[in-house]
Amino acid sequence: MLCNSRTGFGAITIAIHWVSVLVILGQFCMGLYMLSLDYYDPYYNLLPHYHKSIGILFAVLLLVRILWSAMNPRPLPAKGVSDREHKLALITHKTLLGLLVIVVVFGYLISTADGSSIRVFNLFEVPATLSSANQEDWAGELHYWFALSVILLSGIHALAALKHHFVDRNETLARMLGR
Numbered sequence: 001m002l003c004n005s006r007t008g009f010g011a012i013t014i015a016i017h018w019v020s021v022l023v024i025l026g027q028f029c030m031g032l033y034m035l036s037l038d039y040y041d042p043y044y045n046l047l048p049h050y051h052k053s054i055g056i057l058f059a060v061l062l063l064v065r066i067l068w069s070a071m072n073p074r075p076l077p078a079k080g081v082s083d084r085e086h087k088l089a090l091i092t093h094k095t096l097l098g099l100l101v102i103v104v105v106f107g108y109l110i111s112t113a114d115g116s117s118i119r120v121f122n123l124f125e126v127p128a129t130l131s132s133a134n135q136e137d138w139a140g141e142l143h144y145w146f147a148l149s150v151i152l153l154s155g156i157h158a159l160a161a162l163k164h165h166f167v168d169r170n171e172t173l174a175r176m177l178g179r
Helices: 011-035 046-071 083-111 135-167 172-176
Strands: 118-120 124-126
Touching: 011 046, 011 135, 046 083, 046 118, 083 135, 135 172
Parallel strands: none
Antiparallel strands: 118 124
16 A cells, blocks of 8 residues: 555555654764764765755655645544544644754755855755855754754654553554554
């Protein structure tokens, strides 16, 4: 089943979810590591290139995810999920998507602060559009804090999924695993 149904998530939604998880965790770890690099480190120029390139591709995936979600039905809550839990899950998902958009936008603003375009794996360029005084500084600060918020809220989201699986013993996590 490629598309979502009222009883479960389709393969495309599941793939987008888990690819997003890997990219978000990888980008966060790479970003933290980049903060520790000094000018003479061999990865000083290489890792930011990869971080920006992956970030641009993730922005495309994020757009696909938003469009795909709009075109597919959302499965009904699993049996045993209360209305309150369902509403919290919807708020969490929308908040995570919003935070991810914000992180991507601030990442773009950091990378283009000097007016330079972003080279994506040396295959194509995304042009700079906006530039202002101290843009790299304030955009970098906001990018960091919003990325940290994504990680914290994702952790809560993961703990809730584990609670549904191991404590409540319902199908919430199993459906996102494709079962």
